[in-house]
Amino acid sequence: MATISGPASVALRSLNASDTTFLQSLPKAELHAHLNGSIPTRTLIDLAKRYPPPADLGIDIAGHIAKLESGVTLAEISDFFALFPAIYALTATPEALAEATSAVLDAFLTPQPAPPEFTYDPAPECTYIELRTTPRATAHMSREQYLRTVLSKIESFGDRAALIISIDRRMSENDVKECVDLAIKLRGQGQPVVGIDLCGDPLKGDVAMFEGHFKRARHAGLGLTIHIAETVQNTEAESGTLLSWNPDRLGHATFLTEDHKLQFFADVPQPDTEIPPSKMLLSDPEHPFHEHFLASHKMHLDRILRESTESEEARMQLSFHFDADKGARRAAIKEVESLMQPKVAEGRRKPCIEICLSSNLLCKTVPSLEDHHIRYYLANKHPVVICTDDTLPFRTTLLAEYALLLAKPPFGLGLSREEVTQIAEMGMKARFTKPTKSTRS
Numbered sequence: 001m002a003t004i005s006g007p008a009s010v011a012l013r014s015l016n017a018s019d020t021t022f023l024q025s026l027p028k029a030e031l032h033a034h035l036n037g038s039i040p041t042r043t044l045i046d047l048a049k050r051y052p053p054p055a056d057l058g059i060d061i062a063g064h065i066a067k068l069e070s071g072v073t074l075a076e077i078s079d080f081f082a083l084f085p086a087i088y089a090l091t092a093t094p095e096a097l098a099e100a101t102s103a104v105l106d107a108f109l110t111p112q113p114a115p116p117e118f119t120y121d122p123a124p125e126c127t128y129i130e131l132r133t134t135p136r137a138t139a140h141m142s143r144e145q146y147l148r149t150v151l152s153k154i155e156s157f158g159d160r161a162a163l164i165i166s167i168d169r170r171m172s173e174n175d176v177k178e179c180v181d182l183a184i185k186l187r188g189q190g191q192p193v194v195g196i197d198l199c200g201d202p203l204k205g206d207v208a209m210f211e212g213h214f215k216r217a218r219h220a221g222l223g224l225t226i227h228i229a230e231t232v233q234n235t236e237a238e239s240g241t242l243l244s245w246n247p248d249r250l251g252h253a254t255f256l257t258e259d260h261k262l263q264f265f266a267d268v269p270q271p272d273t274e275i276p277p278s279k280m281l282l283s284d285p286e287h288p289f290h291e292h293f294l295a296s297h298k299m300h301l302d303r304i305l306r307e308s309t310e311s312e313e314a315r316m317q318l319s320f321h322f323d324a325d326k327g328a329r330r331a332a333i334k335e336v337e338s339l340m341q342p343k344v345a346e347g348r349r350k351p352c353i354e355i356c357l358s359s360n361l362l363c364k365t366v367p368s369l370e371d372h373h374i375r376y377y378l379a380n381k382h383p384v385v386i387c388t389d390d391t392l393p394f395r396t397t398l399l400a401e402y403a404l405l406l407a408k409p410p411f412g413l414g415l416s417r418e419e420v421t422q423i424a425e426m427g428m429k430a431r432f433t434k435p436t437k438s439t440r441s
């Protein structure tokens, strides 16, 4: 049973039973959950008893657990990263890591009793999870053993779970290379490794160093998700570098500039669109460039008619209008092709934004729901997915995060059931793909 508190629990409490059941029944994908940040508190306490870390480690494990149990208050996002050394000390052996992974997967994928003070019936938090974790080499295991331990638990959930391998911004280039090599190797062996993530303290590291490795991962068929512009101090130049890698999804994206949104997102097709051939521009109103085509066609037709030197008599002929229309169509197709080709050729799609509402509020990168950047992305029909980030310190659940969408202001965004359904569907569509048989070696 998870204990929840904070804005998401207030939102969940404000819902009536029918709304809660509605949210539980929606197929949902959890695409941004960090393993070591999502361990249930009771599991952590249990691990501390059964696998006590060496006393000379210099970390106050009991103190940290007590803090996590009673709820941490973060003055700023950097306080958040100080929580992890104690958690890492408890998941340093293959046995403890396996138990932690099972507990996290169970919490998301199997029916759990409602938190204290809530009375809804148990139901799984989500339909599908892409759990992410940073492979750590410890005194008891190599990075490969770490990943194989996590994967053995993920595999037991079949198509309902997959792994994203996180690269920490603080890693050396050798470490990054090892992690990407492992991701490619394990995926090649048919393991459910679906993507690579860039995470960690947003103010550390030089991201340019990671570029070649992320591109290598992409060529091997792995999805790319990147924590980006998570704090106001993350520079526009850094975000520009990260966006130039053409990521499939973006974590947080709180402080992306208007210029970047225009430069990288406008006129870029939605993630799941196959671009139909340009000959369909006229006949297919669903073609992503149909509106552009119609506007351009009208402009060219007006120009051809205006500039025509034909006699009055010739202008009355049907064939004149037919030719003018054909000319305008050709010019419009050419124009739209030149607009869409560079982006289509690069395979660019709007990257789905992984939204973690409680995380942003509690890390104080966003002052209130009212100010949250999800509003911008929804208003601009930009794909988003609702995620928990780290349920352990943020004391939330995926259900409670969805409650923040549906609850009436000031407890939530006050979206309709239909809007929330569409958001859940966007999340399901933003899943990465598992390796197919043909990619297995």
Ligand SMILES: CNc1ncnc2c1ncn2[C@@H]1O[C@H](COP(=O)(O)O)[C@@H](O)[C@H]1O
Binding pocket: 034, 035, 036, 037, 080, 084, 132, 133, 134, 135, 166, 168, 199, 200, 201, 202, 227, 230, 359, 363, 389, 390
């Ligand atoms: C607040 N939002 C966040 N921003 C950036 N990185 C985060 C994060 N939340 C978690 N992590 C990253 O995930 C690690 C824990 O899980 P794993 O050891 O990988 O399983 C943290 O050490 C941090 O690097």
